[in-house]
Amino acid sequence: MFGYEWRGHFDNAAVNALHAEGFDHRVLDDDWWTQVNRHSLGWVCAKREDDLVGFVNVAWDGAIHAFILDTLVATAVRRRGVGRxxxxxxxxxxxxxxxxxxHVDLADHLEPFYLDTCGFRPRKAGLIALRAGRHGRPAMVVTRSGTWRTRMPSTVRDALAALAALLAPGEHDVADRVTSAHDDPEAYLRAHADQLDERGVDEPVPTLAWIALVDALADRDLLAEVDWKEDPREVVDRLRTLRSTPANAGAWIWLEDTDIHVATHDFLELAGTRLREAGTALAVLDIESDCYPLVLLPAGRGRDLVDLATAAGFTADVLGAARS
Known part of the structure; x- marks a missing residue:
């Protein structure tokens, strides 16, 4: 009677109606399709014939932790095992x-469902209300869009430091290098004259801190800078040598059935789409040159990268990402 589809198609209006019914608020006009495609590991649709009667969103950290969010079942079909x-x-x-x-976050009245019916074990957890939600309730740390979202910094310097932490976690010297280019461009030019000379940079330029980030990441094998006409096979070889490359060998299995005799940009868009399906975002840091500085990061953090770059005054793009 009921069918279940992983990453199945749905209409935004149907999920908005389910969410309003399930969480007792007015019907919103949210773009769920774009949100879950950008940020989530996946989702499950429950359908009766063509009608959406259930939905659950699955966020993750890009590694071993998944988060069950917004489990929704239409009132008319509750207590029939759909939620389970x-x-x-x-x-x-x-x-x-x-x-x-x-993982799942649950209210007291949902304990019988999640603990007894679904088999979750109780564990202590913490929650901070960062702002009021649109439904008049405190906002969750894990957002409804299915990802941990970064609060945007208030200064360019803080945005640059946050970018360094995102793309080079635990590599504090990357943030130090980027912020030094922002704080004292002249001193940074002197300290890195040889490397900057290769880019034709011999005086402070507005993009100096952004270039410093690209160079620092490349020095630590966290960024691959490829030519705009690079052979796709060379692109793949460069990406697979990065320290941030997916640990799961299956992330690259799609190459076996892919025509790589295409333009570099087209291949990068395709690679971005296929890697995102395996949980990794492929992104480019735009330095306004004839090359692609490429980075890899968890798919759920792609939007954070784009937003932080914008906050710093620069441009990053997640390749192959769903467009709204």
Whole structure:
């Protein structure tokens, strides 16, 4: 009677109606399709014939943790096992993606469902209300869009430091190098004259801190700078040598059935789409040159990269990302 689809098609209006019914608020006009395609590991749709009667969103950290969000079942079909099947399908596909721990945040009245019916074990957790939600309730740390979102910095310097932390986690000297280019451009030019000379930079330029980020990441094998006419096979070789390359060898299996005799930009868009399906975002840091400085990061953090770059006054683009 009910069918379940992993990453199945749905209409935004149908999910908005389910969400309003499930969480007792007015019907919104949210673009769920774009949100979950950009940020989530996946989602499960429950359908009766062509009608959407259930939905669950599965966020993740890009590695071993998945997060069950917005489990929704239409009132007319509740207490018929739909919710249990939604969560079971979500957990199964998260396991197939390499996740080891599904998490869920729940109110007291949902304990029988999640703990007894679905098999979750209780654990302590913390929550901070960063702002009021649109429904008049405190906002969750994990947002409804299915990802941990970064609060945008108030200064360019802070945005640059946040970018360095995002793309080079634990590499504090990357942030130091980028912020030094912002704080004292003349001193940075003197300290890195040889490397900057290769780019034709011999005086302070507005993009100096951005170039410093690109160079620092490249020096640590966290960025691959490829020519705009680079052979796709060379692009793949460069990406696979990065320290941030997906640990799962299956992330590249799509290459076996792919025609790589295409323009570099077209190949990068295709690679971005296929890598995102495996949980990795392929992004370019635009330095207004005839090359592509490419980085890899968890798919759920792609939007943070774009937003932080914008806050710093520069441009980053997630390749192959769903467009709204």
């Amino acid at each position: 099947q939604l969560v079971a399908h979500a957990a199964g596909h998260a396991r197939a993606a390499g996740c080891e721990w599904p």
